[in-house]
Amino acid sequence: MDSMTTAPAFPPPDRAATALVALDWGTSSLRAFAMSADGRVLEQRDSAHGILNLPAPGGIAGFERAFAEACGDWLARRPGLPVVAGGMVGSAQGWKEAPYVATPADTATLATRAAAVTTAEGVRILIAPGVLHDPADGVPDVMRGEEIQIAGALVRAPRALRRSRLVLPGTHSKWVEVVDGRIVRFATFMTGELFAILRRHSILGRLMPEAAAPEPDAAAAAFAAGLRAADGRVLAHDLFAVRTLGLMRRLSGDVLEDYLSGLLIGHELAGARALGAAEPDVPVVLIGEGRLSRRYAEALRLTGIPVTAELGNTAPDGLFRFAVAAGLVDEPQGRQQETIDVRPA
């Protein structure tokens, strides 16, 4: 049989042509995705050149250089490829500011209000704006980057998530309500950043070994104890228990970090309930990766909030959807079916 005639009718994924370059460009990292016309990630490049860690000389030239290093060869091979970006690259400290759009906001809103830069080589990059929630009776809240993750979740399960509550754990966790495919309200919790600075810069870190390797059951028990201790929502007081429980040797230094994690995530869950962003028995969808996401899943389970789906990194899907909404790539055929499994609550 002639090998030429046995070539598959469709090229395998690793040989499909790149149709879009998508950049997830945050504070501390830049992730570049080469995507096919049907929205698959063909190649991913991770760089440490977040907007606060640009290569010399920084500034506009730093953005240009980080971009060229991450994906200049993709564009050299296929000049004219559309490029989209989301995240802090669109902030006031970013390459070009894409001012926040107000809730309610969907992917079409993001596309309409995007900013654009053109590199010295003439490559145009469309940058997604962040989202502002500014209730008349409260203080404003903002997201930048999460709206892309949410767009990605919605494209993967458009029907199931058309009306849903999403939780995005992270440095600044977001609790988001989506109605008719639009972000209608959300609340930020500085849980991840509090954990990091308390661990590293406060007295609470002093009793924690640099590289704790607790026995898994002990770590899980300390996490659950922290979670329970958060119920009264007196955080500045509850935190001191991380020290006293260590001093009194009721918790070993090895698991103090788990107790602190449980305490902070517990405060987030109790706070979300207080704000009406979470309710017992009202299911949520979790968007996130790795250990942190698993901790949230466990915390939600322990506090009686059903998790109907745990999604990983949905940023590439969201950036692709943003590019479709902006008319830079065509709507792929056959993408309307649900591609993630959302369990009934």
Place this chain on the structure above:
Amino acid sequence: MDSMTTAPAFPPPDRAATALVALDWGTSSLRAFAMSADGRVLEQRDSAHGILNLPAPGGIAGFERAFAEACGDWLARRPGLPVVAGGMVGSAQGWKEAPYVATPADTATLATRAAAVTTAEGVRILIAPGVLHDPADGVPDVMRGEEIQIAGALVRAPRALRRSRLVLPGTHSKWVEVVDGRIVRFATFMTGELFAILRRHSILGRLMPEAAAPEPDAAAAAFAAGLRAADGRVLAHDLFAVRTLGLMRRLSGDVLEDYLSGLLIGHELAGARALGAAEPDVPVVLIGEGRLSRRYAEALRLTGIPVTAELGNTAPDGLFRFAVAAGLVDEPQGRQQETIDVRPA
């Protein structure tokens, strides 16, 4: 008239004999007081040699050297002077550990359970223990240093404060209930440390100028706004408003620090109410110095908690009282009258 015969019947304060050396020895500073037999401070020396900043070579030799530098000459002039110390010098990281005593605890308890060290020169130093509150239905809480401040407040107003609520603002603020002259319960809030690490190490500090010089009315208004925003006790969420209010230019960078301060102190007050440590219309006595104490006085006033007295640094009085209780100095004559003004609530 012969000048010799006109000498006062009692020596003036600056020439009175030193009867006690009292050390307020904390994490970041050492304050040494030469005190008279009637409990007055004759001389004060401030050193940066807190227990975490000892002179070389550190360890026991570091403690000896810091002590000799601060008050070796006092002891050289009057060998055999009694010496007492309170604060972190009695912690596990201190010169010698004076283990916590459990509530209820008064000055006599501190004296009974004190630890002692003797220097290479043969000087004996009596070190006060800290206090542990360990309720059966909660987590343990500890203080070390504040029990001396409280003893000092009680000696200055023994009748008025015999049954009272005391607030000691600081890195780790304490809300203390005293009954029959004893500390019966207390709660710690990490307010001051949270402020410091959020200001210095979190994203919230980024919008704050290094040396803010706000217009006083604007600063007061921002402080009051932060205080009000704390009512719902969702700290990790409320904190993010420091950023968003700055980003949206609803607060100028100059006053963001005041808003953060109001928010954290407001959370402390709301938390103290939630724990039953504070109640509307139940008066408190404030023990502290300077700007922080004034902020708490203002916060308590704005939230309807009467302040019946604002005491300054009561540590020297407390250390003197500790020395009396330990039998190192005699009870001064005529010290039973109230020496501070406690206003009726």
